[in-house]
Each structure stands twice: as structure tokens, then as C-alpha cells.
Amino acid sequence: MMVASEAWSRRVPSVSVRFGLLALLAEQPTHGYQLKTAFERRTGGSWALNIGQVYTTLQRLERDGLVRSERPIHAAAEGPPDDSRTSDRTGYRITAAGREQLETWFASPVVPDGPARDELTIKVLLAIAASDVEVTEVLQRQRSATLAQLQAYTRRKAQADPERDLAWLMLLDALIFKAEAEVRWLDACEARIRRHARRA
Amino acid sequence: MADAIRLEATTRSFGSGHTLVVALHPTDLTVGDGELVAVMGPSGSGKTTLLALVGGLDRPTGGRVVVSGQDLATLDARGLAVLRRRTVGYVFQELNLLSGLTARENVTLPLELDGAQLAGARKAADEALASVEMTELADRFPDDLSGGEQQRVAIARAMVGGRRILLADEPTGALDSMNGETVMRLLRRHCDNGGAALLVTHDAAHAAWADRVVFLRDGRIVDESRPAPGPEFSVDRPVPALGAA
Numbered sequence: 001m002m003v004a005s006e007a008w009s010r011r012v013p014s015v016s017v018r019f020g021l022l023a024l025l026a027e028q029p030t031h032g033y034q035l036k037t038a039f040e041r042r043t044g045g046s047w048a049l050n051i052g053q054v055y056t057t058l059q060r061l062e063r064d065g066l067v068r069s070e071r072p073i074h075a076a077a078e079g080p081p082d083d084s085r086t087s088d089r090t091g092y093r094i095t096a097a098g099r100e101q102l103e104t105w106f107a108s109p110v111v112p113d114g115p116a117r118d119e120l121t122i123k124v125l126l127a128i129a130a131s132d133v134e135v136t137e138v139l140q141r142q143r144s145a146t147l148a149q150l151q152a153y154t155r156r157k158a159q160a161d162p163e164r165d166l167a168w169l170m171l172l173d174a175l176i177f178k179a180e181a182e183v184r185w186l187d188a189c190e191a192r193i194r195r196h197a198r199r200a
Numbered sequence: 201m202a203d204a205i206r207l208e209a210t211t212r213s214f215g216s217g218h219t220l221v222v223a224l225h226p227t228d229l230t231v232g233d234g235e236l237v238a239v240m241g242p243s244g245s246g247k248t249t250l251l252a253l254v255g256g257l258d259r260p261t262g263g264r265v266v267v268s269g270q271d272l273a274t275l276d277a278r279g280l281a282v283l284r285r286r287t288v289g290y291v292f293q294e295l296n297l298l299s300g301l302t303a304r305e306n307v308t309l310p311l312e313l314d315g316a317q318l319a320g321a322r323k324a325a326d327e328a329l330a331s332v333e334m335t336e337l338a339d340r341f342p343d344d345l346s347g348g349e350q351q352r353v354a355i356a357r358a359m360v361g362g363r364r365i366l367l368a369d370e371p372t373g374a375l376d377s378m379n380g381e382t383v384m385r386l387l388r389r390h391c392d393n394g395g396a397a398l399l400v401t402h403d404a405a406h407a408a409w410a411d412r413v414v415f416l417r418d419g420r421i422v423d424e425s426r427p428a429p430g431p432e433f434s435v436d437r438p439v440p441a442l443g444a445a
Contacts, residue, residue, distance in 0.1 A: 140417075150407075
């Protein structure tokens, strides 16, 4: 099954992985695989990381002096060192420079470089020009699909515990507001097309 | 058990000949017990007409409207009034609470109008206020309540006396997102407890609390959405700390 998390994983920007790993290492030194699972759990399992991407990022962080590799590392969850797995047990620790970069990251707002190449936007803009495509049907099919997603997120929200699941609820809110914005955009497109048709 | 709400080829038009305007083309729609259905559509799509027909505030020019097993065409004004007092409650964007009455008195009023004894009416009102978590503020006047609190009182008033069908017209319109969410949680809970609700809204995030979302366009239902099977999350929720799970 092609799960959504596979689709998401391609969209995790490398800068988020870089600082995500730094943030986790700021809590305690740990291993690559544990970083992967911690990152996924912390972000609600919605962004799956490729283990290769984790190790590549760790190598770059080490090259830049932001983390230091060490072996063996005795993380509590890992149990005693085991010679047969020594090659897997390279640990990583954040450096002072790494902490400084992380603090700067948390202190800075996220500003996109430019409009994302969004398939839906492109599809709708091209549909307007295409003579054999009914644009309002394209809009409605998308609206219905996005609403169905929104309903699925909202079900999760309804089941969440407001006391225990703060991060989970905030993740769901992020997904919900993005989906809601998409529906509002589709509504606005339709209103514009109608107005345009009346004038033509 | 009968459907809570059933529209059968329900039509509403105004004027005739050259001036004929069809606000609602023949429409079939069913809302079952325990179901929350949202209706979305641009202004002028027929949402409010549909809600007015279900509430017996307007009469169809064709087809039938059956509410709680009763064909509204068979009810006279008095019969409709009884239906509204006992079975169907309204929640509007404008809160319409009476400013000279406390929250409890506002909620008690529909029962008193229906001839209930005051003691029993007050008990029912207190239960309704408790269900929207407004017990502690029951003696306040509307002006001393926030918009979100007033809307909770309005929902208690709509539900009081065991009315199981709620009709809501943009009930979250004047509220911020957290208060809007509270209102939707209350409507959701009403339906999870076996009630039924028909909600008209332009707000997708609030419509998403529904079991089904029906899209109206130019007086016709053009589409319907149900919750997607996904999203696929690899775990149920984030854990609080590294290595904690």
C-alpha cells in the first residue's frame, strides 16, 4: 500500500530534518536510527524519514561542526554495548556551535523563499485555458476530496485528549487549517470564474 | 426508527412564467438519527431555503418534507408550533437570547411556552445547561457572557426538553476558531448521543465535523463527501519526549 507517509516523506524539507535532528540531539546524545524514530513520533508519524537521509544529514552536521560522532555511546534505552552491532552504534552529540544554530533557528520566523510549485494550483490555472475541461467540475472534485480529508483530520481531533495530546492536536490543527485554506481558495476561484462569465 | 429528516423531491420556487425563480430544485436528502449533516454552498445556492423548509418556516412548492416521521404538509400552524417546541431546535448565527432574562431563564422559556410546570422546566433547563458546561454561569444575563458562552446557552435552549433534531444556520459565524470548535463539539456530541443535526455553513473546518457534507449549487445538490479513510499516520499521536515510548 502506498501510505500517505511515503508521499509526505518526499516533502520533508532538508532544513527541517537538519534542525529536527539538532533539536532531538539537544535533549540527549543518541544514535541515527533512534533519531529517525523519535523524529517520526514527535511529528505525529506524518513525516516518515529515510534512514539514509538521517545519516547523510548527520554527516553534514558533523562536517559543519554542529554535532560530534562518538562510539560507543551508552544511551539508557540501548542497553549495554554489544560488539556484534558496534558498526551500527555510532552515537552523536550536539556541539556548542550546534546549540547556537538551533537557538537561532527557533528564534527566527519561517519565511518561504517563493511560491511553492503546487500541483493543484497549476492544474486549476491550466484548466481555465483548456477548452475541453469544465473548470467548475475540477474545482468541485477537489473541494469534495479536500473536505473528505478535513473530515478525517477532524475525527482524529474529536478523539484526542486536550490535556495529553497537545502536540498531536497542534499538528492536526496545522493540517486542518491548510486544508481549510485550500477549500477557501477553491471557493474564491469559483466566485471569480462566475463573475468573469457574467461579464463576458 | 424513522429518519429524523427526509426531503423527497422537495422543491421551492418563487413567481411564475418569465419571473420564475427556482430556489431549490427537486431535492432528496435524508438525515438519520445520530447523524450530523452539513450543507455547504455559495450564497444564493439554496442553503437557507432548505433549512427553512425543514424547520417548517417555509412551505415547499413541490415534494415532501418529513420531520420525525411527520409530513409537514399535514400540520397546521399549531401543529408546526408544537413540532418546533418539542422536537426541533434552532441555533442561529445571531444568538437571539433575551437580554432581560438570565441564561437559565432563557433556556427555561421554550418549556414554559409549551405549558410545562416551572419546577420541571427549570430542572430540564439545568440539565441542558450542564450538557454545554454552563452550570456555573446559569444566573448571568446574556450581556455578562462572552459570545462563545452565549452560543452555548443558545444551544442549550435549542436542545432543552429532549428536542432531538437541531437545525443550525451558521452557528459559528460570529465566533473565533476555538469557540467555533466548542460549538461543533457540542453538535457532534448531540448526534453521538442519538440526536440528529442539519448544519448550514460556509466554513469547511466546521462542516468537517459532520458525517456527511452536502454541496449545494444553484439550488441543486451537486456532490457529497464523507470522511476519507486516511490520513495514514504511522503512530496515533506524538509522544512527549525522546525515547519515552
